[in-house]
Amino acid sequence: MLKLENVSVKYKDKVVLDNLSLTAKSGEIIGLVAPNGTGKTTLFNVISNFLKPNKGNVTFNETLQYKTERKEISIHKQLATFPDQGDLFEELTGVDHMKLYANMWSGSTKNVKEIYEQLHMESYVKKKVKTYSLGMRQRLCFAMIAAADTPIMLMDEVMNGLDVANVSLISKRLMQMKQEGKLIFVASHLLSNLDLYADRVLYLKGGDIIHQQPLNESTEEYMKIELTPEQYEKLAYTLPEDHLLIAGHLCCIPITNMSMDEQKEWVVRLSDYKEKGLTIGPLGTAEYYEKYYHED
Amino acid sequence: MFWKYTSFETKLLLKNRKSWFISVFLLIFFILFFMYYSQETPIPLDAKKSSETNSSYAVFEYLDQQRHDLPEVAEVYDYHTQIQSLLGMQTWFIGKGDDSEQYIENGLEINRLRLEVHELGNKGIPDHLIVPREEILKEDALLHYIKDNNLPIESDSFATNHYISNVLTMFSGLLFLVIVLISGNEMLVYEQRHQSVLRGFPLSFMQKITSKVMIHFIYLYIFLLLGFTIGSVYVAKKFDAGEFSFPILVYKNEDYIAISTGQYLVYIFLGLALATILILVLSILLNMLFKNAFANILVGLGIFLLPDIAMAAGFKATFLHPIKYIDMFKVLSGDLVTELGNSSIDYWNAMTTLGIITILLIGVIYAINKFTYQRVPKDVPLEKAF
Numbered sequence: 150m151l152k153l154e155n156v157s158v159k160y161k162d163k164v165v166l167d168n169l170s171l172t173a174k175s176g177e178i179i180g181l182v183a184p185n186g187t188g189k190t191t192l193f194n195v196i197s198n199f200l201k202p203n204k205g206n207v208t209f210n211e212t213l214q215y216k217t218e219r220k221e222i223s224i225h226k227q228l229a230t231f232p233d234q235g236d237l238f239e240e241l242t243g244v245d246h247m248k249l250y251a252n253m254w255s256g257s258t259k260n261v262k263e264i265y266e267q268l269h270m271e272s273y274v275k276k277k278v279k280t281y282s283l284g285m286r287q288r289l290c291f292a293m294i295a296a297a298d299t300p301i302m303l304m305d306e307v308m309n310g311l312d313v314a315n316v317s318l319i320s321k322r323l324m325q326m327k328q329e330g331k332l333i334f335v336a337s338h339l340l341s342n343l344d345l346y347a348d349r350v351l352y353l354k355g356g357d358i359i360h361q362q363p364l365n366e367s368t369e370e371y372m373k374i375e376l377t378p379e380q381y382e383k384l385a386y387t388l389p390e391d392h393l394l395i396a397g398h399l400c401c402i403p404i405t406n407m408s409m410d411e412q413k414e415w416v417v418r419l420s421d422y423k424e425k426g427l428t429i430g431p432l433g434t435a436e437y438y439e440k441y442y443h444e445d
Numbered sequence: 446m447f448w449k450y451t452s453f454e455t456k457l458l459l460k461n462r463k464s465w466f467i468s469v470f471l472l473i474f475f476i477l478f479f480m481y482y483s484q485e486t487p488i489p490l491d492a493k494k495s496s497e498t499n500s501s502y503a504v505f506e507y508l509d510q511q512r513h514d515l516p517e518v519a520e521v522y523d524y525h526t527q528i529q530s531l532l533g534m535q536t537w538f539i540g541k542g543d544d545s546e547q548y549i550e551n552g553l554e555i556n557r558l559r560l561e562v563h564e565l566g567n568k569g570i571p572d573h574l575i576v577p578r579e580e581i582l583k584e585d586a587l588l589h590y591i592k593d594n595n596l597p598i599e600s601d602s603f604a605t606n607h608y609i610s611n612v613l614t615m616f617s618g619l620l621f622l623v624i625v626l627i628s629g630n631e632m633l634v635y636e637q638r639h640q641s642v643l644r645g646f647p648l649s650f651m652q653k654i655t656s657k658v659m660i661h662f663i664y665l666y667i668f669l670l671l672g673f674t675i676g677s678v679y680v681a682k683k684f685d686a687g688e689f690s691f692p693i694l695v696y697k698n699e700d701y702i703a704i705s706t707g708q709y710l711v712y713i714f715l716g717l718a719l720a721t722i723l724i725l726v727l728s729i730l731l732n733m734l735f736k737n738a739f740a741n742i743l744v745g746l747g748i749f750l751l752p753d754i755a756m757a758a759g760f761k762a763t764f765l766h767p768i769k770y771i772d773m774f775k776v777l778s779g780d781l782v783t784e785l786g787n788s789s790i791d792y793w794n795a796m797t798t799l800g801i802i803t804i805l806l807i808g809v810i811y812a813i814n815k816f817t818y819q820r821v822p823k824d825v826p827l828e829k830a831f
Contacts, residue, residue, distance in 0.1 A: 158826045194828075197645055201820070201827040218649055218818055225647040233641040240460040245453075246642070252449035253646050293642075 150175045150332050151196070151301065156205030157356075158191055165191045166202065167356030173334075175300060178327050180347035180364075181336040182434060184442055187353050189336040193303045196334070197230050209301075229254055229297035231304040234286035243274035243281070243289045247296040254297035264295045268318060283310040291319055295326070302326070302333045308342060320345050340434040350434050352441050362437055371401040371432060372415055375425040387418075395436055396443035404429065450648055451656040457635075458660055467628050471668040475676025478612050483683060487607040490598070491539045498532040500574065505529070508569045518569035524558050525570075531555045545598040549588050556585040583694050583701045590692040590703035605688045606706055608680045610778075613713060617774035622749050623742070625721055628665055629728030630741040632657045633831050637736065650814045650831065658725045665721055670714070696779025697791045709777065712792060716773035719796060723771065723803045730810055736830065752785065763787060767802060770795035 151173045158166040165188045173179055181189050194200035196207055198215040208214050209224050229250065237246060244261065251258045265274045268288050273281060281289065287310045294302055308316050316339065324346045326333060337343055343350055344364055352360040375398055376384070384400070393401040404412050419427055432440075458464050488496075504525055512519040531551045538548040559581045567575045591598055633654070636643045646653075692703035695712070704712070724745070731741045752769050755762035766785050775781040776795045782788050820827055 160825050195826075199644055199829050201822050201829070203822045203824075203826055216818070218814070221818075222647045222649060225645050228645065230641065230645050236639045236641045236643075238457070238460075238639060238642070241456070245456065249453050249642075252453070253446065253648070256446070256449075 150210060152206075152208045152211075153196070154206045154208070156192075156195055156202045156207070158188070158195060158200065158202045164356045166195065169205070169357050171351070171358060173332055175332045176327060176330045177348045178323060178333045178335060178346050180343035180350035180434065181334055181353065182340065182343070182350050182438055183336075183353035188356060189353060190305055192353070193230065193305055193334065193336065196303060197228060198224070199230075226254070227299055228301040228303070229294050229299040231294050231302070231307055232290045234283065234290055234310075237278045237286060237289065239279035240277060242277055243270060243285075243292070246278070246289060246293050247274075250293040251296040251298075254299050258296075260298065261296055264292050267322065268292050268295075284312060284315060287311055288315060288319070291322070295322065300331055302331060304333060305336045306338070307335055308337050308339045316342055340438050343434045347434075350437070352437060354441055359441060360437060362432075362434065364434075369403050369405050369432075370430060372404050372412070372419065373399060373401050373428045373430070373432075373436070374419050374422055376400045376422055380422050384422075393432075393440070396439040399436060399439060401432060401436070446648055447652050447656060450646065450653065451660060454656055454660050458664060463627070463631075464664065467624060467665070468668045470624070471665070471672040472675065473672070474616065475612055475672045476679050478615060479608060479676050479680050479683070482608065482611060486684075487604050490603065491536060494532065494536045494539055498529070498536055501525070501529055501532055504570055504574050507571055507574070511569045515568065517565060521562055521565050521568050521570065524562050524565075528555050528558050528562075531558075539598070545591075545596075548598055549592045552588045553585065553592070556581050556588070579701075586694060586701050586703045587692050590705075594690070594692075594705075596690060596692075603691060604684055605680070606691055606693050608684070609677075609706060609710070610693070610774075612676065613774040617713070617717070618772035619746075619749065621717065621720070622724060622745065622771060625665060625724040626728060626742045626745040629661055629725045630738040631732075632661065632725070632728055633732035634736060634738050634741070636831055644829070644831075651811060653831075654726075654729050654810065658722065658729065661725050662718075662721055666718060669717065673714075694779075695777050695792065696782060697793075699788050699791075701779065712777060713773050716776065716792070716796060716799075719799050719803070720771040720773060723799050723806070726803055726806045726810070730806055730813075733810065733813060733831070756785070761786070766790065767795075767798045770799050 151171075153169060153171040156166050156169045157164070169192070181192065183189050191200060195202050195205075198207070198221055201215075206214055209227065213220055213224055215221050215224065243265070247261045247265065248258045251261050265271060268291065270285075270288055270292060273285055274289070274292075278286065278289070287308075291304075291307060294304065308319065311319065320342060323333060323335070327346065327348075335343065335347065347364055349364060350362045351358045352362070371393070376394075378397065381394060381400060388400070389402060391403050393399075395401060402415060404415070407415070416427070505522075508518055508522045508525060512522040531554055534542075535548050535551045535555070538544045538551065559576055560578070562570070563578055563581070590596075689707040689710070690705050693706055693709040694701045695704050695709065727745060727748075728741050731744050732738075735741065735744065749768055749771070752762060752765040755765055766787055769781055769785065770776055770790070772781065773795075775784065776790060777792055779791075781790050817827070817829065
């Protein structure tokens with residue numbers, strides 16, 4: 150459905166995206182993870198053609214590229230981007246915004262009410278945006294893109310400023326959208342939240358994707374425990390060779406190839422260090438994030 | 446899609462306080478002008494004729510001194526005697542005599558005699574008392590129109606024309622330009638403040654700007670017409686100046702023709718409509734080039750003043766003259782011909798030129814937009830502005 154080939158974006162000496170390639174198919178939620186200023190928004194801008202890269206191609210449905218305005222319109226009919234809450238029109242109501250997106254993309258406003266009810270926005274959606282709190286605005290931005298109902302959605306910082314209840318509400322809605330067969334990119338700093346609905350998470354570093362983590366495929370399981378450098382020093386010589394030490398404090402021991410007895414033995418051995426708890430499971434987005442961004 | 450976008454843009458326009466300020470200004474400008482101007486009542490035709498008779502009488506003093514020595518002056522003296530007598534009759538017919546037909550016949554005869562005097566080189570008449578040929582032709586065109594259309598002439602028949610001409614002199618030109626420039630100064634630029642909301646619509650750039658120009662044009666034009674109508678109703682009621690069949694002179698093909706006030710208003714409002722579209726399209730282009738609302742007003746005004754600056758600097762710069770065509774009042778009255786020394790500027794010439802400029806501007810906008818899709822980024826990636 151979407152293919153990026155060798156996309157490079159550089160501003161003179163500063164390389165933002167470097168020969169990045171990526172493919173994505175419908176019915177997939179792709180999490181995009183990286184610290185601020187590492188090219189997440191730039192990548193979204195390239196996908197939506199708000200930024201023409203120095204090099205590389207973006208192809209939709211195998212043939213469609215941003216070569217002419219006509220082709221751009223054909224692509225934009227299938228793609229909507231998440232608005233920034235600072236760009237909303239203060240004098241318009243939430244419904245006005247939602248209707249705008251519904252009209253521009255799906256051509257009908259009949260779903261607007263259902264969407265704002267689902268997102269529990271009835272109490273304020275008919276008031277002017279200037280009266281909204283940050284969380285209300287963020288929910289409106291999500292409601293707008295939901296009203297657009299396009300097959301491809303790019304959501305940058307979608308959970309910004311939301312409380313726990315609303316994060317959960319929007320996560321549910323995202324899963325529903327995935328069921329509807331949409332391709333959704335979500336750039337977020339709520340790492341563990343991505344584990345809930347993303348099919349894979351991309352880790353951007355140095356302008357390229359340094360790791361792709363599939364989340365719903367069975368992956369290697371680890372025994373995870375936090376260690377101080379001294380504790381790690383003590384244990385190091387007994388640890389299996391393929392163990393990981395993430396960000397200098399999270400020790401992860403692969404257990405997939407261990408027998409039950411070996412696993413029990415490790416649980417007993419590690420119970421001396423379990424001040425912050427011992428967990429068993431695959432590496433999550435948060436752990437990979439630490440691995441790739443906190444080890445430098 | 447286009448109409449849904451247009452409906453959203455209309456909503457934004459209606460929510461914008463600037464639009465309301467402009468609307469209120471347009472609604473009250475004409476009526477306030479008429480109220481202010483009502484302190485200065487137009488000179489009635491009988492008073493004008495009487496003053497003309499007195500000026501004409503002064504000529505005799507000069508002619509009388511020379512007519513015995515110079516036969517050409519004697520001939521002029523004879524013609525002038527007839528003119529003087531006819532002027533006296535006109536004053537009578539517009540007053541107690543109350544005979545429009547005779548007034549017009551006498552007027553036409555006066556014009557004929559004055560032209561004869563011109564043929565004789567106005568011998569013996571001092572320059573300041575010579576009636577210019579242009580004035581004679583204008584008066585002739587007016588009287589012919591009144592005669593051909595069987596209009597009863599009265600002392601206050603030209604009051605409507607008087608008020609309308611004065612208000613349009615004030616409005617057309619710089620003031621009109623400033624209003625349209627202010628209205629259109631953010632048509633595209635405001636999108637930069639709401640970029641992430643508006644940037645990815647599946648709508649072509651030309652459709653977007655068509656929608657914007659259309660909405661701004663309709664809103665400006667409706668309020669302009671409403672304001673003018675309110676002002677006209679006020680003038681008609683207050684000064685009994687609701688006579689739209691009386692003629693106004695219009696410059697055409699290096700000559701003056703008379704047309705009814707109603708027809709004149711159709712011409713001027715058609716002209717203002719085209720000029721509004723042109724200025725709005727220019728605003729779109731300036732928005733694209735400078736991406737700044739103030740630059741739109743300043744550059745727009747600068748362009749309008751270019752011909753004056755060029756003239757002040759001693760350049761004729763005929764190619765800049767079309768910029769001034771947006772002042773429809775001056776185009777119709779022929780004032781622009783005198784101001785710029787370019788006799789080819791008449792209404793249809795100006796309308797055609799403004800139409801061509803509008804099409805050219807649209808062409809430039811189209812080309813710039815098309816070019817953004819052809820450009821290949823080199824050192825830096827290309828960011829889409831609108």
